[in-house]
Amino acid sequence: MAVAAALALSACGSDNGASTASTTPASSAGGSSASSTAAACPSGTLKAAGSTAQANAISQWTKDYQGQCTGVTVDYNANGSGAGVTSFIQKAADFAGSDYALSTTQAGQVTSAGRCGTGSAVDIPVVPGAIAVIFNVPGVTSLNLSAKVLAGIYNGTITTWNDAQIKADNPSATLPALKIQPFMRSDTSGTSYNFSAYLNALGGFSAANKQFPSKVAQGVKGSSAVAAKVKSTSGAIGYAEYSYATQDSLSYAEVSNASGAFVQLTQANAANFIAKAKVTQNGSDTKLAFDYTYAASDAYPATLVTYEIACGTGNDATQLPLIKGFLNYITSSAAQGELTSLGYVPLPSSIAAADATAIASLS
Template structure:
């Protein structure tokens, strides 16, 4: 596997720590390791499993990668809180951030922290306060494929993925793929790549992974708008999964739960140790647990290093963030915003994520998020 120079980047792949400072007026950034084990139902954490019920209707939009997790959180919260309704539109990270900036939603889900012009726009909607990034739902980005008569999970190195998604490898029987899959008979079938057509944090994270691991074959920098060459765009993770499912020779990327729900095969992805690793919650957790925490006030962002060499670590990951106002929330909505997000960060909710195809937040990050949510006003 070809490895370029690796740097620690934010959990969403953002490459400028300056954007972190821009999210808050407090410029004292704290960095801490997040090597603690993922939260479990019995873990000791400041993220209480008790549900604080708000009433009314909570409206949110954004990341489609976290949709299945938010659906589960919503079901649990509404069951416990009969006076609460939570509406989440999986419109994509970019659209969700825009909706938040325009005060159309109470919070946004995004697969990357705020950056660039979005920082000022999001801060402007928070009267007397600022927008904060709250990591909530980590997960693996699965490489889904549809190759007829191939039942063994394929090994795909970062270099080969970079070439496939940049149009340099065009058939499944290419020697570079064959070399990594001894004993597997691969067809001459044309490779059809599918990517997100909408602004997507999943695209941002996956393109960042490809660029950071093999910039020679995937020179385009990470972008919310898919930066690779060729391929077909589909709306949302569900659109990508469905396109792969119905296209012989198709390949695409989406959060692991979409691959599972569509019964799609997923590739073993090469990591920095040179091992081909299955996309699973445990293997993604092995990578995410080594993230570093960059905290600025109640703004919390995670940093990964793709050169991390744990042989079991699955390196194609993302962390979805909930973006909310630290101050300036509507007084009538505040109990519902805090109640729902507090539940999402609780030990109970986080312990349910692996069954849904996600990864629980490490317990120390979970506690930080719970504290930040509690401070919303």
């Protein structure tokens, strides 16, 4: 599938001088090939931690990369975006995976801890994707759930599946008088940040937060745990990266856009929304922001992108070849070409090219 995507994320700063990225996917760009990666293999153990949203992609890429570079061990701890950034700052991880770019506070912590020597960390966007609103309602496999209704569920004002507001958007569905059991991430999570940002923008929910701002939802750690709880709990609803929905054969809803229309979750529709992201680049650092006002009928608005966060300068000399080797591989056309089958969206060629420049500059 030719996927149009220019990544997005509103976690950090403004979009001064922003531009929209090209819509050519990285799978057709001139990235590193598998053979060239293998020819330049380092050796040693690379430690990384963070985003569970990208875990399925990282797992596949680790398997592939270690198959080509047999002297390399990649140890990725999918412990959540917040924990991953903390591990990076504390030098327990060579780089972090995060579903939001470094905040001003986190960037300050990198500096004060001397994590990157006298330098700073950079954000490298790598894995775009969609957030699925997953549910388990007996006898129901298809639902329209607006941002307003989802906000009501997570605010605790909508408590049963046959609520009038849900019925109004699903007139042909047989909805049971079953208690809604909402689940959320208990850990500091970029998926939570992006999902709450969507609900805040279009549903009047609490402000975007890495700790999901719900007092009624049950918290569990990691996207895989959210998916497992939804699958095993009658009446459950939750949110997780699209690959977890497909991996666990879960039903997922169509959600509303800025015009109130419902949009089906497909990788193409997610890519269409992501393509309207604004891109801000400062040297080797790249940040992206979603435009929730964009309301095309084929643009799915609950999306995210994961970043790999690494030191721009001040990397350990022994680990630097490992960091650059693996990051070069996962942003290559070979690795990005696998994302569609894994439930994600490939990088556009313009962002892949920016990533390659950023990775080459790491020192």
